[in-house]
Amino acid sequence: MSTRPPSSLTERRKAATQLEIAHAAAELFAAQGPHATTAEDIARHAGVALRTFYRYFRSKQDAVSPLLADGADRWRALLETAEPGAELSRTLETAVEQSLAAPDEAAARALLRTRGLLRAAADDPALRAVWYRVNQESEERLVPVIARLADERPDALRVRLIAAAATDAIRIALETWAATEAGVTGEGSPVALATRCLRRLVGGDLLSGS
Template sequence: MPTISAESMARRPSLAERRKTQTRFEIAKTAAKLFAEHGTADVTADQIAAAAGIGLRTFYRYCRTKEDAIEPMLSAGAERWLADIESGPRRLPTLEELEAAAVRALTPDTDTEDLRITRGLLQAMADDQALRSVWHRINLDGEDALYRTLTGLAGADADPLRLRLIAGATAGAIRIALEQWAATNGPTSGPGSAADLVVRCISELTAGLRD
């Protein structure tokens, strides 16, 4: 029988951690649905907890505020993008490779429910400062995470300013693409989709960085 190395076991999240992550995402999805329909002013933490099938104490064990509850829903695409980049060759990815990874992260295999919920949530942000604050914080965190990833892949001789520009331009392109897609009520696939707009935004915002 094959054995599992200690290194492999260390990388694999425990069952408790996987359950915690799943619970946190279910809370986020529930909150996102309610906020998309009603905005934050008319939705309470009690309502989110009840709709998610958990107690209020459990809700606050996972979320600091009702607005923070949506964070896993909005950061999921960026996490998939970073994971895709990190799983590639151990070198600085090209802008075309970053673009392709972003498209994959925003292209659902079959289930488009999460993408539709995200679109509704982004639409609700137009009139909700609390939600916009969470959204911008998530984007800034994602840009910082991308910069750290690129720095690790590029090596000691890389120009840190160029890496920051790449991280800022590509992360900003994805944010703008998603916001425009939501504002125009774009489809989940094909022309006008989030993935389609990402290609245009990354291409235009990184034009000056291309060799």
């Protein structure tokens, strides 16, 4: 689900309904686990008809995809507003720092919800597949953004490698954090781990264009 504001009232209503269903699914997964949760449970908890649920999502696991994609959407939106010509590594890091920060209670809750979903995915192949799909889609959407930031005539292979490495850096950081009891800020937090991964995976010759 994109972070850009929907352009019409119908699209805004659709996005709001998807988000309500996603929150309902995440709450039930946290309370009783994906295995004990049905699509009917999620629809009932969200206050929508089952047919409405299946209009937007293919499965109960797919219902949380808007929440799993939220961080990547915010990160990409920040990169879309960045100016070309700046040092790419610093631009990527700055966007990561802002998108994974937890400056308030709402941001902290969102990160903790992601932790719960990633922990649930460890025992649920279908939920894990949704997480991998979300990351693949994020990588594909990141390619034109990186191309714009890289230079006037970027090398297509280099751009794809940067997009893939940057996406994996954040994915690995979040998965690593989810397996610990580290907080949402400070050492071991998502932003600390993501910055560390980003520097290791998206560094050296790749960002210098060599």
